[in-house]
Amino acid sequence: MFAKRLMLISVLISLAMALHAVERLLPVPVPMPGVKLGLANTVTLVGVYILALPELVLLVVARTFLGSLFGGGMSAFFFSISGGLLSLVAMLLLVRLAGRFLSVPTISMAGAIFHNLGQLLAAALIVRTLGIIFYLPVLMLSAIVTGLATGIASRGALIFLRRAGYIRNSYGSF
Amino acid sequence: MRRGDRWAIAAIMALLVLSFGVRALFAYFQRGAGMTAVISQDGMVYRRIDLLKVAEPYEFKVVARDGAYNIIRVEPGRIRVIEANCPEQIDVLQGWISRPGQSIICLPHRLVIIIQGRETEEDEEDIDGISG
Amino acid sequence: MRRRALLLTLTGAGIVVTLVACVLWAYWRHLDNQVYSQTAFLMGTSVELRVYGRNAQTAAARVFDRLREIEAKMSANLPTSEISQVNAAAGQEWVRVSPDTLVVVKRALAYADLTDGRFNPAIGPLVALWGIGTERARVPLPAEIAQRLPLVDANSVLIDETRTSVYLTKPGMSLDLGGIAKGYGADEAARILRELKVKGAFVNLGGNVYAVGSKPDGTPWRIGIQDPVQPRGALLGVVETGEGSLVTSGAYERCFVEDGRRYHHILDPRDGYPAESDILSVTIVAASSTDCDALSTSVFILGTEAGLALIERLEGFETILVTKDKRVLVSSGLKERLQLRNEEYEIDETR
Numbered sequence: 040m041f042a043k044r045l046m047l048i049s050v051l052i053s054l055a056m057a058l059h060a061v062e063r064l065l066p067v068p069v070p071m072p073g074v075k076l077g078l079a080n081t082v083t084l085v086g087v088y089i090l091a092l093p094e095l096v097l098l099v100v101a102r103t104f105l106g107s108l109f110g111g112g113m114s115a116f117f118f119s120i121s122g123g124l125l126s127l128v129a130m131l132l133l134v135r136l137a138g139r140f141l142s143v144p145t146i147s148m149a150g151a152i153f154h155n156l157g158q159l160l161a162a163a164l165i166v167r168t169l170g171i172i173f174y175l176p177v178l179m180l181s182a183i184v185t186g187l188a189t190g191i192a193s194r195g196a197l198i199f200l201r202r203a204g205y206i207r208n209s210y211g212s213f
Numbered sequence: 214m215r216r217g218d219r220w221a222i223a224a225i226m227a228l229l230v231l232s233f234g235v236r237a238l239f240a241y242f243q244r245g246a247g248m249t250a251v252i253s254q255d256g257m258v259y260r261r262i263d264l265l266k267v268a269e270p271y272e273f274k275v276v277a278r279d280g281a282y283n284i285i286r287v288e289p290g291r292i293r294v295i296e297a298n299c300p301e302q303i304d305v306l307q308g309w310i311s312r313p314g315q316s317i318i319c320l321p322h323r324l325v326i327i328i329q330g331r332e333t334e335e336d337e338e339d340i341d342g343i344s345g
Numbered sequence: 346m347r348r349r350a351l352l353l354t355l356t357g358a359g360i361v362v363t364l365v366a367c368v369l370w371a372y373w374r375h376l377d378n379q380v381y382s383q384t385a386f387l388m389g390t391s392v393e394l395r396v397y398g399r400n401a402q403t404a405a406a407r408v409f410d411r412l413r414e415i416e417a418k419m420s421a422n423l424p425t426s427e428i429s430q431v432n433a434a435a436g437q438e439w440v441r442v443s444p445d446t447l448v449v450v451k452r453a454l455a456y457a458d459l460t461d462g463r464f465n466p467a468i469g470p471l472v473a474l475w476g477i478g479t480e481r482a483r484v485p486l487p488a489e490i491a492q493r494l495p496l497v498d499a500n501s502v503l504i505d506e507t508r509t510s511v512y513l514t515k516p517g518m519s520l521d522l523g524g525i526a527k528g529y530g531a532d533e534a535a536r537i538l539r540e541l542k543v544k545g546a547f548v549n550l551g552g553n554v555y556a557v558g559s560k561p562d563g564t565p566w567r568i569g570i571q572d573p574v575q576p577r578g579a580l581l582g583v584v585e586t587g588e589g590s591l592v593t594s595g596a597y598e599r600c601f602v603e604d605g606r607r608y609h610h611i612l613d614p615r616d617g618y619p620a621e622s623d624i625l626s627v628t629i630v631a632a633s634s635t636d637c638d639a640l641s642t643s644v645f646i647l648g649t650e651a652g653l654a655l656i657e658r659l660e661g662f663e664t665i666l667v668t669k670d671k672r673v674l675v676s677s678g679l680k681e682r683l684q685l686r687n688e689e690y691e692i693d694e695t696r
Contacts, residue, residue, distance in 0.1 A: 041351070100363045113370065115321065140217030148225055162320055168253065170316045170327040172239045175232040183225060257380070257561055276563070340583055341556070342393060342549040345571025345593035345626060 048094055055082040055102040059109070074181045077151060077189055079106070080126070084147055084193040085200070087130045088138075088209045095131065099123045118161035125157030126150040138211020143197065147190025151182035240314035245330035248313060250292045252285065254324050261339050264290050264311075264328070281322040292326060294319065381405050388416045388527055389478075390551025394534070397561050398544035407541065408534045408548070415533060418446050419526045421469060421519065428520050432469060436516030439505065447509050449522055449529045449635070450502070456525070456639040457499035459655065464643040465614040469519025470496045474617075477610040478599040484608060490617035493517075497614045528638025531555040531590060535634070552598070554591045555634050565682075572687055573597050573625035573667055581626075581667060582685040590634035594641035595626030595667075613646050620646040627652070628665040630679060636662070649674070 058078040065076065079102060086098050103123045107116035130150040133141060155178040163171055197213045200206045248264040252275065259275060270288040272295065283304060284296040291311035294304040297319060304319035313330030381401035384393045392412060396405050418427045427442040434440045442450075453466035470493040476482045501514040513520070527550045535555045538546045545558035547566065556566040565585040572581040573595045584591060596609040596619070613620040627644045629637040640662065644652035649668055656662050656676070665683060666674040672693040675683055685692065 104363070117370065118320065137217055140215050141221055142215045142218050145215075145218045145221045149221065152225065152228065162318070165320065166253075166255070166318060166323045166325045168316075168325045168327065169239075170325060171318055172235060173314060173316050173327075174318075176229070176236050179229045179232045183229065255561060259564065340567040340569040340580075341395070341547050341560075342554055343569040343571055343578065343580070344549070344552045344554045344591050344628065345573070345595055345598070 044094065048090070048098055051082050051086055051090075051098055052101050052105070055079040055098075056105055058082065059102070059106045063109075074178065076185050077154065078192075080147070080150065080154065081189045081193040081196065083123070083127060084130060084143070084150060084189065085196055087127070087134050087146070088197060088211060088213070089206055092131070095127060096124075099127050118158050118165060121161040122154040122157035126152075126154035129153035134211045141211075142190075143194035143213050144187050144190030147193055148183055148186035151186030151189070152179060155179065155182045236314075245313065247330055248290065248311075249329045250287070250326055251329055252324070252326050254322070258339065262287055262292070264292060275322075275324060277322055277324075283319055283322055283324055285326065292328070293317065294326070297322065383409065385409060387412050388420065388530055388550060389422070389523070390527065392530075392551070393549040394546070396538065396543050396546040397558075398542075400541055400543060404538055404541045404543050404546070407537050411533050411537055412530050412550075415445060415526065415530050418443055419449060419522050419529075421472075421521050421523070428522060431511045431513060432519035435513035435518040439508070439510040439512040441508065441510045444509060445529075447504060447506070447511070449525060450504060450511055450520065452529075452635055452639065453522060453525050454499055454502060454504070456643055460643045460647060462499055462614060463646045464524060464639055465497055465499050466520050466522055466525070467497050467499050467502055467513070467518055468524075468612060468614050469521040470517060471612050471614065471617050472521045472523070473519070475608070475610075475612065477601060477608065482601040482608075484603050485617075494614075494617050497617070524642040525635060525639045527551060527553045528590070528592065528633070528635040531634035531638075535590070552593050553634055553638055556586055556588055556590075558588065569686075570628055570665065571595065571597070571626070575687070580686045581673075581690060582665075582683050582687070584628075584630070584665070584679065585682045585684075586630065589630060589632050590637045591628060591630045592634060592637035592641045593626055593628040594638075594645045596620075596622070596645075597626070611642060611645055622646060622648045623669050624649060624652070625667040625669055627667075629656075630663040630665075631661055 058081065062076055062078045082102065083099055086095050090098065100120065103116060103120045107119060130146050133146050133149055159171060159174065159178060163169060194213055197206070250262045250264055251258060252260045254275065254277060264287070267287055267289045270286065272284055272286045274282055274284045276282045282298055283294050286293055286295045291309045293309045294317055297304055299319050299321040304317050307317050310317055310326070310328060313328050316325060316327040318325050379399055379401045380395065380397050382395040383405050384391060394405050394408055417423065420426045421428050421432070423429060427440070427446045431440045431442065450466060456464045457466060474485045474489060474493055496515055496518045498515070501518060502520065503512045503514060504510070531548050531550050531553045532555070534548045535557050538557045543558060545560050548555040548557070554568055560566060565587060568584050568586060568591050569580045570582050570584060570593055571577065572579040574597070594611065596611065598610060600607050600609040609619045611620050612618065622645055624645050627641045629641045629644070631637050644655065644664070647655060649666060652666070656664055663676045663678040665679060667690065668674065671690050673685065673690045674693045
C-alpha cells in the first residue's frame with residue numbers, strides 16, 4: 040500500500056515536471072507576468088480527485104520546488120508556491136464540498152483563478168507595489184481561458200484513468 | 214454541464230467584472246494630466262521621470278546588487294524595458310507603456326515601472342534630505 | 346497500516362518544514378529590506394532619521410536615545426544640563442562634566458583658536474541678549490552689547506582633562522554649543538549606526554546631514570542644498586555623496602525683522618551683531634559632522650577670503666560657498682557632484 044501510494048505520487052510529480060518542461064517550450068502568448076497555460080496544473084487537478092490531503096500538499100510543494108530549480112530561483116518559488124497552494128485549497132474545498140454538482144472544467148477554472156490571485160498577492164509582496172492590481176483583470180481572463188483548457192484535458196485524463204482501471208475510489212465524480 | 218456549473222460560472226463572471234472594477238478604481242486614483250514614470254526596486258523608488266518633459270530619447274541601466282539588470286528606454290510620452298537578464302524576458306516583451314496606471318513588472322528583479330497620472334509638483338525632487 | 350502512518354508523518358513533517366522555511370525566507374527578505382524613518386524635535390531642531398536594514402528600528406531607537414542624552418548634557422536651555430551648570434558656576438568654581446561635553450567644548454575651543462575667536466563657544470551672553478529664535482527676540486541697545494562683549498572670551502574658558510572639568514573664569518560668562526553640538530550629535534548617530542552594522546542610514550539634524558553606508562539600490566545619496574534666498578524647501582542644487590557629513594549654514598535659518606532690517610542668528614563675537622558677511626550660505630562636506638558644523642559657522646563669519654583661506658589650511662574638507670552676488674564657489678572635489686537647480690546662480694570657475 041505504502042509503496043503503491045508513493046509510486047503514484049512520484050509518477051504524478053514526474054508527469055508534472057514533464058508538462059512543466061513542455062510548457063517552457065511553448066511561446067508566451069501574452070507577455071504578462073503570470074500568464075501561462077498551467078499545463079502542470081492538470082496534475083494537481085487529477086490529484087485532487089484521487090489523493091488524500093497530505094499527499095496532495097506533498098505533490099504541489101514537490102512539483103513547485105523542482106519546477107523552480109529548473110528556472111526562477113527562490114523568489115519564483117515563493118510566488119508560485121503561494122499560487123499553487125491557494126489554488127489547491129480552492130479546488131479541494133470545491134471538490135470535497137460540491138464535487139457532485141460541479142464539472143471538472145469549472146473546478147479547474149476556479150483553481151486557475153485562485154492560482155493567479157495567489158501569485159499576484161505574492162508578487163505584490165515581493166515588489167511591494169500595489170500597482171500590479173493593474174494586471175488583475177488580465178490575469179482573471181487568462182485564468183478563465185487556461186483553466187477551461189486544462190480542465191477539459193484533466194477531465195479526459197480522469198475518465199481515461201478510470202476506464203483503464205487505475206482509479207477505483209475518487210472524491211466526487213467527474 | 215452540471216447543476217452547480219451555472220452558478221459557478223456566474224460567480225466567476227462576477228469576479229471578472231469585479232476585477233475590472235478594481236482596476237478602474239485604481240486607475241481613477243492614478244488619474245491626472247501628468248505622466249510620471251516611477252521606477253522602483255524592492256518597493257523603493259529608484260527614479261521618477263516626467264514623461265511629458267522628455268525632450269530627447271535616452272536609455273539607462275538599473276543594476277541590482279546581484280548583478281541583475283534592466284535597461285530602460287525613455288522617449289517623449291512613453292517608456293519601456295529594452296534589455297534585461299531575467300529568464301523569461303516578460304518585461305522586454307511587454308513593450309511600451311504610455312498611459313497613467315500602466316505598468317511594467319520584472320518579477321525576478323523585483324523591478325516595477327508604473328506611470329502615475331498625478332502631476333508632479335514643480336520642485337518635487339528625488340532627494341534624501343535638505344541641508345540648510 | 347503502520348507504513349501508511351509513517352508516510353503520513355513524513356509527508357506531514359516535510360510539508361511543515363517547507364512551509365516554515367518558506368515563511369522564514371519571506372520574513373528574512375522582508376527584514377533585509379526594512380526601512381525605518383522617524384522624526385523628532387530634539388536639540389532645538391527637527392531630527393529626521395531614516396535607516397535601512399534588518400535592525401533598522403532598534404538602531405533608530407538607540408540613536409534617538411543617544412541624541413536625547415547629548416541634548417540633556419549640552420543644551421543651554423535646560424537648567425539641569427551640564428552646560429547650564431557650568432554657566433551657573435561661572436567665576437565661582439570648576440564643574441565636573443561628562444567626557445561627551447568635555448570633547449565638544451575642547452573641539453569648540455580648538456575652532457575658536459583656528460578662527461581667531463570668530464567661532465566662539467562663549468557666545469552665550471550675546472545669544473541670550475538677542476534671543477533670536479525665541480519670542481523675545483529684539484535688537485539690543487549698543488550699551489547692552491558693549492557690556493557683554495568682554496564676557497565673550499574663549500580664552501577664559503578653562504578645561505581640566507584629568508578631572509574632566511570646565512571652568513568659566515569671569516562671572517556672567519556662558520557657553521553656547523549651538524554651533525557645534527548638532528554636529529557632534531550627527532557624528533554620534535553615525536557611530537552607533539555603523540556599530541550596529543545597518544545597511545545604510547540618513548541622519549538630518551536640522552541641516553546637519555550624515556549619510557551612513559549606502560542606499561539599498563546602490564545609488565549615491567542625494568542631498569538638496571537649501572536656496573539661501575528662496576523659501577524653505579527650494580533648492581540651490583543637489584549634491585550626490587557617499588558616506589560622510591554635509592552641513593550648511595546660512596543667514597536665512599533663524600532670523601527676525603525689526604524696523605525693516607533682517608537680523609539673523611549667526612552672531613559675530615567681535616562686535617556682537619549678526620555677522621556682516623559677503624556670504625549667503627556655506628556648505629561643508631567632510632567625514633566629521635562636528636568639524637562641518639563648526640567650520641560652516643566659522644567660514645560664514647569669516648567671509649569668502651578668510652574663510653577659503655582657512656579651509657585651504659585644513660585637509661579633507663570640500664565646500665560650496667554662495668556669495669551675496671550670487672556666485673557659487675565650489676571646491677574641486679565637489680564640482681562633479683553638484684547639480685545646480687537655480688539658474689540665477691552661477692558657478693565661479695576662477696576658484
